[in-house]
Amino acid sequence: MQPVQDEDCVLRLEDVTKVYSGIVAVRHANLALRRGAVNVLVGENGAGKSTLMRIIAGVEKPSLGRILLDGKEVEFHSPADAQRHGIGMVFQELNLFGNLSVAENIFATREVTRGLRGIDHRAQIDKANHFLDRLDAGIDAETLVEDLPIGQQQLVEIAKAISLDTRILILDEPTSALSAAEVDVLFKVIRELKAQGVAIVYISHRLEELMRIGDYITVLRDGQITGHAMIRDIDTKWIVRSMIGSDAKDFAKSVDHRLGKEVFRAEDICLPRRIGGLAVDHMGISVRAGEVLGIYGLMGAGRSEFFECVIGQHPHSTGRVHVGGVDVSACDTSDRIQEGLALIPEDRQREGLVQALSIASNLTLASLERFLRLRFHIVGEKERAAIKAAIRDLSIKAPNPDFEVTSMSGGNQQKVVIGKALMTRPKVLLMDEPSRGIDVGAKADVFRTMRRLAGEGLAILFSTSDLEEVMALSDRIAVMSNGRLVTVIDRTDATEEMIVKASAEGHKTTREHA
């Protein structure tokens, strides 16, 4: 990539690399942000977009490389540091204090004070209302943030960033919770800011949005920048090509095998959302033995929630779940696992692993009863033999199974989570974003394992927001949007356009409250 040398460039990253324990998130990235323009950043989940932006916003420090602001090298030690340099960021996950009012949130850490007489609440509220009006948000600055629906919280977050008087504004998937009307308002504000010379970084998965608002586009893949262009020179095909790459991922070949009887059926699963509405909206689906069902959907489509309902983590959910003909709706998670369900959760660190335990203990955590004598004594040899077998079968690169699980790379940690689920000898495997945050090689291993398991007669449901993955791995494709099952298509009939269109379905009709 050619470093951009024109004077429009306000901030430049040179050769930036960021390494977390176990994974290289960004590899030698060169990026130039231009003032008075919308700089679009796209890439699949885990491509490193968010990490790159967190580096610019001062949340993370790069492991290698330098940051140039107006041609001078700078180093940000904290987000406050970056803010002083005029960099504001709206994070993908909202960073608001639910227990404080909108005005207090907007002015957090830089309260309007009247000397010794404390915070000038009146002035804060007036100023906050001014910013909110600009967004046509219809939000009162005195309301508590936690009382607002998620879409309006997003607008508060944006108002906060605008109020900072930033020169560089980073928006990380700002529209993921907005309605179409709100998106229009946001775009209007973005154009205004652009006219004022603000450099805007815009991250989104919605390609049609990018085409509408973007000026320059940068594509990331597996932590590397793979494409850079002016939006007017390119089309969505180019974006998809750069995102996925010509060196198509190593998807294991589908093994031909006959599908068995139906082993999994979910009927009418509903999960209420805390702020009203349904996170999972009358979802029903059935899967046969040996079948791989891919569930595609955007962020917040309700895939994870659906899986959690199926495994019994939501006591408030309604509906019925059958596994191998047995109705498990009344069982808790432990019994459902006994009946042959297993879940590989999306968030490996928060839900999959016990970090303080060894690789070995993590592997056998869900299946200890297999190694018992007299119902309470764990037979060491049996356990060790099973652990050895799992490490071999899943090609986990573990130097020593007694090491802590965090000593391994992300991909190997993911394999441990998969191994833990498989050791319960499931009939139905639920995999929530099984390829998230792991490197290419580990992905290939995971996909191969999925194929093998399906060949052995396991029913697999996996969720993904990766088009190519869902097309390559599934026997059937289900598309979820806004909690609802939009469509189920046979892989042979499915096209990428159909899937993308269906995944936006739920956002058009409802959301009148947002």
Place this chain on the structure above:
Amino acid sequence: MTTATTTSTTAEASNGSLLLTLMKLRTFIALFAVIAFFSVFAPNFLSTANLILMSKHVALNAFLAMGMTFVIITGGIDLSVGSIVGLCGMVAGGLILNGIDLQFGYTIYFNVFEVCLITLAVGIVIGAINGLLITKLNVAPFIATLGTLYVARGFALLSSDGQTFPNLVGKPELSTTGFAFLGSGRLLGLPVSIWMLIVVALAAAYVAKCTPIGRHIFAVGGNERAARMSGIRVDRVKMFVYMFSGFCAAIVGLVISSELMASHPATGNSFELNAIAAAVLGGTSMSGGRGTIGGTIIGAFVIGILSDGLVMMGISSFWQMVIKGIVIIVAVVVDQAQRRLQQQVTLMQLAKKG
């Protein structure tokens, strides 16, 4: 995690590992340091009589600390153990001395064995109440056990109106004699309470290492959400640890009143703090997920030997408190340093691999 070992191939990494190994063995090192120090500076420190006496002191704290260790590993805390000690002592004393008055002229007396069982049951029930508050009513462990601390102490004082139950010798015709055996009896030259400690400690260590419930205790403390997702019944695990803690406290209540042959309602005041200190000194992490029974026992010995040794040297009890506090703080600081170093070493090894 004192027994874990690291292997490293490169020379410069072995420097870090040596330091790491030293840090991992810090509780042992502390134990040998206090023993060595006092054998030089405290007269008669190494005499058999003194060692046995000290062990008896240590045993009381060690029981509580074992129960506390499990609780802390699950990410909780049990402040009520001191009060349970007091209440259980009163229950045992009251049953031996007065029996249960049935209001219509009859009084039931239990033999010593039954008294012990009832007392243990009382401890377990209070633990179960703690557990129910924490699991079913979602009260934070700190608050729930703070509440039971007051309630149990209150009942202990109410049971005798604040008086001591003296002279628990019992009457032969009621078969309530022999209570002294727990506190001052000996088997093969060792006090009974030491034998009990050995049995309970071995059982606890076995549970921690070789049973599903033990594994689940660590998993719940390490990552409760992941534990739930793996099908572990988190509530049952928590119930178990608080009940076990109550059981350990009841044992201590029995042993103390048996040693003194009297029950005083204020017994066990602030014992919970010593128990927490021993657990932390033994490498139990207050954030949960890490700890060993062996480490806790050693921790209890360090604290016990420290306070007895300082007494023997004639150091003022005020200074003893200062020294004890410093030792605990240093232990935790070293613990944190070790974890950081460990992380660095693993990251380095990871980076070298590519």
